[in-house]
Amino acid sequence: MLSKNLTKYLHSLQLKKYRQEHNAFLVEGAKSVLELLAADFQIELVAVTEQFYKENTSLLDKQPFRIEIAAADELSRAGTLQTNDAALAVVKTKDNEFLYAAPGEYVLVLDDIRDPGNLGTIIRIADWYGITKIICSLTTTDWYNPKVIAASKGSFTRVKGYYTELADYFEQVTGVTNAPPHPSRLQIATSVYGTFLEGKNIHKTAFADTGYIVMGNESNGISSAVEAFITQKITIPRFGGAESLNVGIAAAVVLDNWRRG
Structure with missing residues (x-):
C-alpha cells in the first residue's frame, strides 16, 4: 500500500x-x-x-x-x-550534457516542439531509425514530462536529449561565427537540413555522411534564428489536399528518406 x-x-x-x-x-x-x-x-x-x-x-x-x-x-x-x-x-533525471554529430552520425534537432505527445512520438521514431541524440530548443516541452515518457514507449532509455539555445548551439557546431568550439566537439559538421514548405523535394535529396536534421514548431515551423544555419531546405511533397502533416509523422517521413538515401 x-x-x-x-x-x-x-x-x-x-x-x-x-x-x-x-x-x-x-x-x-x-x-x-x-x-x-x-x-x-x-x-x-x-x-x-x-x-x-x-x-x-x-x-x-x-x-x-x-x-x-x-x-x-x-x-x-x-x-x-x-x-x-x-x-x-x-x-x-540525467544531466543536460552537450551532444553533437560525430563523424558518420546524424542528430535530430527540435525547434520549439510544444506538444508532449509529439515529442514522445519523435523520440520513439528516432529510436526506430537509429538516431540516438536529439537537440531541443529551450522552448521545447520537457523531456521528462510523463506524457513524453509514455509516448516514447521506452525509447527514452536509448535516445539522449540536450536542451540549449539553438542559435548558439549551431554557432558552435557549424563554425559559422567565431564562437569558440565546445571542448567535446570532434568535428565540424556543416550539413544542416531543415523542413520547409518551399524546400527541395526530399525524395530527390542526397544526404551527406554527417549532419543535423531540424524539425520546426507544429504551427510556425522553423524559427528565423535557426533558419540562418540551414544549409539545405527540404520538403515532403504533397499529392493530396491535406493542409499539413503532424510533426511526428513528418519526422518519420524525413528519417525514412534519410535512411534510404
Missing part, C-alpha cells in the same frame, strides 16, 4: 517545477518500466502490483532500489495513466 506522503510525492512529479526540484521523473506501465530496468538510469523506487512482482521477481530482487507493493488502482491514482496494473517507477 502506498503511503499518503509517497502518493503526494508521486503526484508532484507530474509538474515540471517539482521534477526539477527533486531531479526525478515518473515512468509508468509494464513495458516502459521493464526497459528502464535494463537501462543506465538511477532508479529511486519502483511501485509494483503483486502480479507484476511475481512475474519479475528474479529481475527486481537484484536491484538496489526500494520496492513498494501496491494495488492497481493505487498506481493509477498516483500516476498519469488511466489504468496501470503493473508498475510505476521514480527515476533520477
Whole structure:
C-alpha cells in the first residue's frame, strides 16, 4: 500500500517545477518500466502490483532500489495513466550534457516542439531509425514530462536529449561565427537540413555522411534564428489536399528518406 506522503510525492512529479526540484521523473506501465530496468538510469523506487512482482521477481530482487507493493488502482491514482496494473517507477533525471554529430552520425534537432505527445512520438521514431541524440530548443516541452515518457514507449532509455539555445548551439557546431568550439566537439559538421514548405523535394535529396536534421514548431515551423544555419531546405511533397502533416509523422517521413538515401 502506498503511503499518503509517497502518493503526494508521486503526484508532484507530474509538474515540471517539482521534477526539477527533486531531479526525478515518473515512468509508468509494464513495458516502459521493464526497459528502464535494463537501462543506465538511477532508479529511486519502483511501485509494483503483486502480479507484476511475481512475474519479475528474479529481475527486481537484484536491484538496489526500494520496492513498494501496491494495488492497481493505487498506481493509477498516483500516476498519469488511466489504468496501470503493473508498475510505476521514480527515476533520477540525467544531466543536460552537450551532444553533437560525430563523424558518420546524424542528430535530430527540435525547434520549439510544444506538444508532449509529439515529442514522445519523435523520440520513439528516432529510436526506430537509429538516431540516438536529439537537440531541443529551450522552448521545447520537457523531456521528462510523463506524457513524453509514455509516448516514447521506452525509447527514452536509448535516445539522449540536450536542451540549449539553438542559435548558439549551431554557432558552435557549424563554425559559422567565431564562437569558440565546445571542448567535446570532434568535428565540424556543416550539413544542416531543415523542413520547409518551399524546400527541395526530399525524395530527390542526397544526404551527406554527417549532419543535423531540424524539425520546426507544429504551427510556425522553423524559427528565423535557426533558419540562418540551414544549409539545405527540404520538403515532403504533397499529392493530396491535406493542409499539413503532424510533426511526428513528418519526422518519420524525413528519417525514412534519410535512411534510404
